[in-house]
Amino acid sequence: MDKKFNPFKMAQQQFDEIAEKLSLDQGTRQFLRNPQKEMHFSIPVKMDDGTTQVFQGFRIQHNSARGPHKGGIRFHPQETVDTVRALSTWMTWKCAVVDIPLGGGKGGVICDPHNLSNREQEQICRGFIRAIAKDIGPLVDVPAPDVMTNPQHMVWMMDEYEKIMGGKFPGVITGKPVGMGGSLGRTEATGYGVMYTVREALKAMGIDIKTTTASFQGFGNVSQYAIDLFQQYGGKAVCVSCWDQADQKSYSFIKESGINLQELLKITDKFGGINKAKAVELGYKVSDGNDWLIQDVDILVPAALENQIHGENVNSISKRVKLIAEGANGPTTPEADKVIHERGIFVIPDFLANAGGVTCSYFEQVQGNMNYFWSKEEVLSKLDDAMTKAFTAVYDLSKRKNLFMRDAAYMISISRVAEASKNRGWV
Numbered sequence: 001m002d003k004k005f006n007p008f009k010m011a012q013q014q015f016d017e018i019a020e021k022l023s024l025d026q027g028t029r030q031f032l033r034n035p036q037k038e039m040h041f042s043i044p045v046k047m048d049d050g051t052t053q054v055f056q057g058f059r060i061q062h063n064s065a066r067g068p069h070k071g072g073i074r075f076h077p078q079e080t081v082d083t084v085r086a087l088s089t090w091m092t093w094k095c096a097v098v099d100i101p102l103g104g105g106k107g108g109v110i111c112d113p114h115n116l117s118n119r120e121q122e123q124i125c126r127g128f129i130r131a132i133a134k135d136i137g138p139l140v141d142v143p144a145p146d147v148m149t150n151p152q153h154m155v156w157m158m159d160e161y162e163k164i165m166g167g168k169f170p171g172v173i174t175g176k177p178v179g180m181g182g183s184l185g186r187t188e189a190t191g192y193g194v195m196y197t198v199r200e201a202l203k204a205m206g207i208d209i210k211t212t213t214a215s216f217q218g219f220g221n222v223s224q225y226a227i228d229l230f231q232q233y234g235g236k237a238v239c240v241s242c243w244d245q246a247d248q249k250s251y252s253f254i255k256e257s258g259i260n261l262q263e264l265l266k267i268t269d270k271f272g273g274i275n276k277a278k279a280v281e282l283g284y285k286v287s288d289g290n291d292w293l294i295q296d297v298d299i300l301v302p303a304a305l306e307n308q309i310h311g312e313n314v315n316s317i318s319k320r321v322k323l324i325a326e327g328a329n330g331p332t333t334p335e336a337d338k339v340i341h342e343r344g345i346f347v348i349p350d351f352l353a354n355a356g357g358v359t360c361s362y363f364e365q366v367q368g369n370m371n372y373f374w375s376k377e378e379v380l381s382k383l384d385d386a387m388t389k390a391f392t393a394v395y396d397l398s399k400r401k402n403l404f405m406r407d408a409a410y411m412i413s414i415s416r417v418a419e420a421s422k423n424r425g426w427v
């Protein structure tokens with residue numbers, strides 16, 4: 001990890017470079033490089049042992065020119081306000097690149113759900129909503145799950161909002177459980193979305209996915225479903241890394257003959273932590289958590305946190321790697337990006353690769369508004385269409401203008417948001 005790393009500075013640096021290329025005027029730049037509104041608040045919780053603990057929460061609304069703010073809420077012990085600012089900014093570009101009528105927002109709570117009972121987590125969820133209820137809503141700002149939050153958290157949040165507002169407001173949040181206003185396919189959406197774009201990228205590169213191998217960082221919701229679809233397409237996943245809560249470090253799990261997703265899931269906790277001893281029994285080589293990056297594979301899928309591929313480790317990427325698909329938000333620093341670009345590795349940038357989750361959240365809103373829910377096949381087929389269309393638009397622009405994929409994606413998103421802001425007379 002790069003210790004000096006500041007994700008919001010990185011998001012602004014990425015923005016500034018593209019704003020320059022697009023010759024955006026100063027006012028628009030100033031507006032788009034900062035969030036529209038920030039909420040910082042305390043969430044006091046009566047813990048199970050009778051003490052009161054105060055958790056720090058954030059909701060940051062980056063931009064709403066194209067529609068209500070949209071984006072998840074993370075629970076993480078290392079959460080910082082600058083991380084939430086960056087993630088909020090990236091949500092704006094993410095919704096714009098897949099062309100859904102939503103803006104960007106993000107929330108976070110500094111906490112570690114590993115050490116919290118269900119009741120304590122429920123209190124955090126409810127306290128979070130009490131702090132911001134007047135500033136969110138189906139047409140204002142719509143949260144969703146993210147790192148270490150899940151559909152159960154979303155129901156508690158929705159319920160608290162409905163108690164405050166009086167009435168039923170399923171549209172206030174997405175990622176709800178199926179049967180409670182949630183969409184089929186939402187759980188799979190982000191990971192599958194990553195793989196739809198990998199499939200398209202390989203097609204464009206003239207590579208048969210059946211001949212490829214991949215290494216994944218993280219074994220949470222995104223990674224698990226990305227591996228699932230990759231295997232369905234005939235690819236071979238040989239390595240996956242995950243966080244080990246007991247040791248407070250991560251490990252990589254390697255099997256040259258191909259990992260068996262189902263067997264690994266059986267020995268994985270709800271946070272995506274794989275049991276090391278059992279993995280060894282099953283024939284996995286367990287090594288350092290950074291080893292996922294140095295595997296001799298065709299595809300790398302960082303699907304954990306930001307700041308994972310940086311100046312100090314980028315040169316350890318194997319010569320064989322042809323494609324990096326960013327399942328996580330902000331996994332690659334600009335310094336590493338430069339090296340990757342020079343090496344000619346194809347990159348599917350984060351806010352394009354992982355846009356499947358929010359696209360399915362948008363489908364959840366559409367279905368909720370109609371009060372008519374689609375089959376899983378229908379959801380996934382619409383998701384595939386949306387991701388493929390977004391990938392193709394970015395790829396075509398990158399070919400036409402000879403741009404790095406990340407720059408092409410940024411150009412499309414920033415132009416769309418700048419135009420919407422102008423149309424509204426905001427800038």
Ligand code: GLU
Pocket residue numbers: 070071072073094142143144145146147174175329354355357358359361
């Ligand atoms: N947290 C997901 C993301 O980073 C999904 C956001 C949403 O569905 O609003 O894209």
